[in-house]
Amino acid sequence: GAVVSQHPSRVICKSGTSVKIECRSLDFQATTMFWYRQFPKQSLMLMATSNEGSKATYEQGVEKDKFLINHASLTLSTLTVTSAHPEDSSFYICSAMGQGASDTQYFGPGTRLTVL
Amino acid sequence: AQKITQTQPGMFVQEKEAVTLDCTYDTSDQSYGLFWYKQPSSGEMIFLIYQGSYDEQNATEGRYSLNFQKARKSANLVISASQLGDSAMYFCAIRRGGYSTLTFGKGTMLLVSP
Numbered sequence: 001g002a003v004v005s006q007h008p009s010r011v012i013c014k015s016g017t018s019v020k021i022e023c024r025s026l027d028f029q030a031t032t033m034f035w036y037r038q039f040p041k042q043s044l045m046l047m048a049t050s051n052e053g054s055k056a057t058y059e060q061g062v063e064k065d066k067f068l069i070n071h072a073s074l075t076l077s078t079l080t081v082t083s084a085h086p087e088d089s090s091f092y093i094c095s096a097m098g099q100g101a102s103d104t105q106y107f108g109p110g111t112r113l114t115v116l
Numbered sequence: 117a118q119k120i121t122q123t124q125p126g127m128f129v130q131e132k133e134a135v136t137l138d139c140t141y142d143t144s145d146q147s148y149g150l151f152w153y154k155q156p157s158s159g160e161m162i163f164l165i166y167q168g169s170y171d172e173q174n175a176t177e178g179r180y181s182l183n184f185q186k187a188r189k190s191a192n193l194v195i196s197a198s199q200l201g202d203s204a205m206y207f208c209a210i211r212r213g214g215y216s217t218l219t220f221g222k223g224t225m226l227l228v229s230p
Contacts, residue, residue, distance in 0.1 A: 032216050043207065043220045044161070091159060097216060104151070105218060107161035 002028050004096050006108030013084055014116055021079045021111045023094030030096035033077035034105060035069060038091045050077055084115040118143050118210045120221035127226050129198045136183070137193040137224045139208035145169075147213025150191040152182065155223070156204040164206075167191060169213070198228045 003026040013019050023033060032051050036044040048064075050056040050071035058064045066088075068080040077096075081088055091112055095105040119142040129135040141150065152164040167175045167182045175182040183192040195202055205225050209218040 034217070043222050046217060049217060093159070093161060095161070103149075103211075103216065104163055104166060105216075106163060107153070110159040110161075112159070 002096070002098070002104075002106040004030075004094065004106050004108040006094055006111055008111060009109060010112045010114075012114045012116065015085055016083055019081045019084055019113060021081075021092055021094075021113075023077045023079070023096065023108050025075045025096040025098070025106075028096075028098040029074040030077075030098055031074065032097045033071055034095045034097070035067070035077075035079050036093045036095070038093060038110075040091075044093065047079075081113065084113070086115045089113055089115045118145075118148075118212060118219040120208050120210055120219055122208055122221035122224050124224045125222075127224055129226065129228055131200060131228055131230050132197050134194060134196045135198055135226065137195070137206050137208075137226065139191045139193065139221060141189050141191060141208075141210050143189075143210060143212070145212050149211045149213070150182070150184070151209040151211065151218065152180070152191075152193045153207045153209065154202075154204045155207065161207070165193070195226075200228050200230065202226060203228045 005024045007022045035047045038044050047062045048056045048058045052074050056069035071077040093110040095107040097105045121140045148169045150167045154162045165177045165180045167184045179196045181194045205223045207223045208221045
């Protein structure tokens with residue numbers, strides 16, 4: 001099956017610093033990648049959609065200057081949380097979608113971000 | 117707008133029994149796709165099964181089957197012969213035809229007891 005990796009799995013940082021999270025599709029080319037945020041015991045909230053080589057499309061209410069997304073290749077997308085604050089602490093999870101009959105999104109294992 | 121409703125916050129089942137997790141959806145589109153994902157405590161979202169709106173047969177994947185009732189706009193997940201490892205959060209999701217984004221329901225927590 002399709003495998004998506006995410007790194008790091010867990011990160012703790014100080015308030016005001018920036019954190020970069022990588023999402024990689026390991027065995028397929030991801031034409032589209034997605035970034036979600038999930039609060040405890042809640043559903044996934046889509047933050048943005050990115051297509052390789054173009055600017056990400058952000059959902060309403062998501063600050064694009066705070067959550068920088070780069071999709072530089074067909075196997076790698078990065079999410080950078082800039083000037084992180086405690087309220088940015090959350091579980092961030094990416095997914096990737098290639099071309100296929102069902103165009104299924106395959107998810108990475110997620111990154112737990114804690115901002116002190 | 118698409119909407120997914122999962123009315124069961126939690127479900128309990130004994131090992132080896134079958135369980136049905138409910139999912140109803142709301143869409144005005146003719147073409148759409150329905151997905152079920154499993155999220156264990158580790159956090160990873162695991163794809164389980166997919167049903168296209170034009171698929172005439174109910175989707176099946178091993179112990180998972182999707183009871184698709186188009187007129188009722190329901191897409192219930194049936195897990196046969198539950199195992200302890202099935203304990204997890206289960207999310208139903210819908211995608212509009214021609215689009216890539218998913219809309220998720222709030223999820224159902226399934227606990228399988230010995």
